[in-house]
Amino acid sequence: MYLEVDKQTLADLALFSNSQQKQSVFALLGKTQSIGGHEKLFTMFNNPLSDAKQIKERIAVFVYLNENEVDFKIDKNTCDFAEFYLRGQSPDQNPSILMALLNRLGYSFKNKSDRYVIRQGVFCILKLLEELKQFAEQLTEKAPEFLMAYKSAINDFYQRDDFEWIRHISDKNKLTAGEIAKAEYLFRSTARAEIKNLLNVIYQLDAYLTVSTSGKARGFSIPVIDENSEPGLAFEGLFHPFLEHPVSNNIDFSVQKNICFVTGTNMAGKSTLLKAMGIAVYLSQLGFPVPAAYMKTSLFSGLITTINLSDNIDQGHSHFYGEVLRVKQVAQMVNQSKHVFVVFDELFRGTNVKDAFDASSAIIAAFADVKSCFFVVSTHIVEVAHQLAKNDSISFRYMETTFTGDRPFNSYQLKEGITEERLGMWTVNNERILEIIKGNK
Numbered sequence: 001m002y003l004e005v006d007k008q009t010l011a012d013l014a015l016f017s018n019s020q021q022k023q024s025v026f027a028l029l030g031k032t033q034s035i036g037g038h039e040k041l042f043t044m045f046n047n048p049l050s051d052a053k054q055i056k057e058r059i060a061v062f063v064y065l066n067e068n069e070v071d072f073k074i075d076k077n078t079c080d081f082a083e084f085y086l087r088g089q090s091p092d093q094n095p096s097i098l099m100a101l102l103n104r105l106g107y108s109f110k111n112k113s114d115r116y117v118i119r120q121g122v123f124c125i126l127k128l129l130e131e132l133k134q135f136a137e138q139l140t141e142k143a144p145e146f147l148m149a150y151k152s153a154i155n156d157f158y159q160r161d162d163f164e165w166i167r168h169i170s171d172k173n174k175l176t177a178g179e180i181a182k183a184e185y186l187f188r189s190t191a192r193a194e195i196k197n198l199l200n201v202i203y204q205l206d207a208y209l210t211v212s213t214s215g216k217a218r219g220f221s222i223p224v225i226d227e228n229s230e231p232g233l234a235f236e237g238l239f240h241p242f243l244e245h246p247v248s249n250n251i252d253f254s255v256q257k258n259i260c261f262v263t264g265t266n267m268a269g270k271s272t273l274l275k276a277m278g279i280a281v282y283l284s285q286l287g288f289p290v291p292a293a294y295m296k297t298s299l300f301s302g303l304i305t306t307i308n309l310s311d312n313i314d315q316g317h318s319h320f321y322g323e324v325l326r327v328k329q330v331a332q333m334v335n336q337s338k339h340v341f342v343v344f345d346e347l348f349r350g351t352n353v354k355d356a357f358d359a360s361s362a363i364i365a366a367f368a369d370v371k372s373c374f375f376v377v378s379t380h381i382v383e384v385a386h387q388l389a390k391n392d393s394i395s396f397r398y399m400e401t402t403f404t405g406d407r408p409f410n411s412y413q414l415k416e417g418i419t420e421e422r423l424g425m426w427t428v429n430n431e432r433i434l435e436i437i438k439g440n441k
Contacts, residue, residue, distance in 0.1 A: 003048035004302040012307040033074040037206025058287025060144035065212040073359030085121025212231040215289030223284040224296040237293025240276040247412035253374040264399030269412040270378040302340035368393035
């Protein structure tokens with residue numbers, strides 16, 4: 001079971017890089033050591049889950065990696081060459097015959113390129129197997145089942161009857177032609193499938209270790225999944241991961257307070273806060289660390305945001321009509337799904353103030369009755385907040401802006417209540433626009 005997320009949401013939250021958005025959450029966390037690790041992580045990252053068991057399995061891995069110093073060396077070149085080597089043709093000779101030929105002819109029946117691939121390939125596989133063995137030896141009884149399954153796969157391979165002799169050559173810097181021939185037959189013939197499975201283990205570990213290390217370095221924490229029957233979501237120390245010195249905030253949702261209504265001036269940090277919430281929800285449903293000091297969440301079936309909605313020129317849609325269609329899409333999703341997290345940034349900004357006021361008030365009031373879903377809505381039209389002030393399902397918050405002398409100061413701190421601050425005319429006057437116009441007369 002997967003979390004329902006659309007392209008607009010992926011773009012709004014900059015989860016993946018695109019032509020307009022070079023920075024992304026995936027790039028931030030996804031600096032794997034191997035190509036295979038990158039592919040595994042991309043697949044995981046692109047498929048957020050909604051199944052508690054699967055999410056908790058991943059979380060257990062990150063908890064263990066965070067609490068234990070697990071050392072596992074992954075070398076890209078070694079992995080790449082091992083992959084190339086395993087794609088080669090399987091030796092069709094019996095290893096004893098092949099060994100005799102190699103010992104007698106010294107590879108003379110092979111060209112130099114083939115000899116290099118075989119010799120280098122064997123050494124790469126031996127190196128990777130040794131790293132896997134050392135990794136397995138580090139795992140304690142407290143390791144989660146997910147990692148213990150890897151340990152079993154590694155140990156099972158080492159216990160193969162035809163692999164016993166490998167233990168005696170794994171530390172040798174130079175192998176005889178006979179040893180290379182025997183290893184070649186084992187690696188590319190009788191045990192090729194098992195070795196490919198072990199390479200897959202390496203890539204999975206690369207993905208997990210990369211996210212664990214990156215998250216820890218950036219102050220991420222492991223989310224707590226709440227499977228209680230009543231939905232809930234709470235953040236402590238939530239921050240946006242792209243910021244070098246982010247300001248953190250606390251916020252929570254419940255069935256009783258399923259809408260957070262955020263007011264604030266332009267540039268007060270509303271959009272950044274909303275994006276941080278969306279990113280944290282997405283990562284939590286991956287079972288990944290999240291950009292917060294603490295996060296406790298129930299499971300969502302959908303995540304949908306409306307932050308950077310553009311005009312649809314091809315279909316002749318105005319920005320406002322695009323917003324209406326987006327709200328309709330959200331309404332349909334909310335109606336069909338059990339538990340959705342919805343983000344609206346500056347709802348109905350594409351129309352006049354009167355229509356924006358009427359539409360926003362009506363839509364938000366309707367969403368307040370959908371107790372199974374959580375909504376966060378921002379606006380600088382504070383009149384909408386006052387219109388809905390008596391609705392007990394809405395918690396009102398604002399991003400603080402204060403004046404120091406005649407200059408505004410944004411603390412990026414979320415406060416309880418509704419702000420009355422407006423900076424539109426201050427900004428116009430500060431840029432001396434009217435004086436510039438009058439100077440042209």
